[in-house]
Amino acid sequence: MRRNRYGKIVNISSIGGKVHEPMGSWYHATKFALEGLSDCLRMEVKAFGVDVIVIEPGAIKTEWNEIARENLLKTSGDTAYQEIARRHAKFLASGDKLSSPPEVIAKVIEKALLAKNPKTRYAAGGGAKSALFMRKLVSDRVYDSSLLWYLGKMK
Numbered sequence: 001m002r003r004n005r006y007g008k009i010v011n012i013s014s015i016g017g018k019v020h021e022p023m024g025s026w027y028h029a030t031k032f033a034l035e036g037l038s039d040c041l042r043m044e045v046k047a048f049g050v051d052v053i054v055i056e057p058g059a060i061k062t063e064w065n066e067i068a069r070e071n072l073l074k075t076s077g078d079t080a081y082q083e084i085a086r087r088h089a090k091f092l093a094s095g096d097k098l099s100s101p102p103e104v105i106a107k108v109i110e111k112a113l114l115a116k117n118p119k120t121r122y123a124a125g126g127g128a129k130s131a132l133f134m135r136k137l138v139s140d141r142v143y144d145s146s147l148l149w150y151l152g153k154m155k
Contacts, residue, residue, distance in 0.1 A: 005049040008113055011038045012055045012105075015128050019135050021147060023072055023081065023088045042120060053112045054121045058128025061099040065092055087154040094154075098126040 001007025016024065017031030035054060042052035059065070069089040076085035108124040123129050135143060 001045070001050045002048040007045075007048075007050040008118065009038075009041065009045070009050065009052045010055060010109060010112060011052065012057070012109075013038070015056050015058050015123060015131050017054075017056065019131050019143075021088065021091075022084055022151070023076060027068075039120075051118050052120070053118050055105060055108055055112065056121055056123040056128060056132070057105050057125040058123065058131060059095045059099040059126030060105060061096075061101050065096060065099070068092060084151065087151045090154040091151055095126070100125040 001009075011034055013034045014027075014031045016028050017035040020028045038052050038054045045052065069092050072085050072089050072092075076082065077089075079085070104125050108122045112118045112122055123132050138146070
């Protein structure tokens with residue numbers, strides 16, 4: 001890519017790289033890291049004509065959600081975190097209703113690859129744009145307390 005003075009690197013992150021939830025430290029840490037890596041890399045390769053593009057899916061109809069719920073309950077369902085783990089598993093299950101088909105993300109990747117001047121980030125899929133918009137509007141404390149309040153209603 002440097003030799004050709006052209007290229008596109010597409011990293012698949014998640015809205016989980018901008019928003020966070022309890023019981024998802026490992027997942028969100030990897031997505032926040034990928035966001036940071038992409039931001040740094042974008043500046044490093046810009047002079048060579050290489051674009052770095054981040055795709056931030058929201059809820060997508062895949063097996064990920066069910067696997068995440070099962071593992072959450074398996075590892076934390078009978079621990080000091082059992083109450084929040086069970087509520088969070090219900091919260092994740094509710095996301096199935098707003099999930100988008102995987103083709104939505106495939107189309108966004110295609111759009112980014114075909115764009116002459118691609119955006120640095122593309123958010124798509126169930127709830128992605130609204131979640132990112134809301135996250136920009138509120139402070140960390142308001143975000144945290146709102147999410148914990150909502151999880152508290154998931155009895």
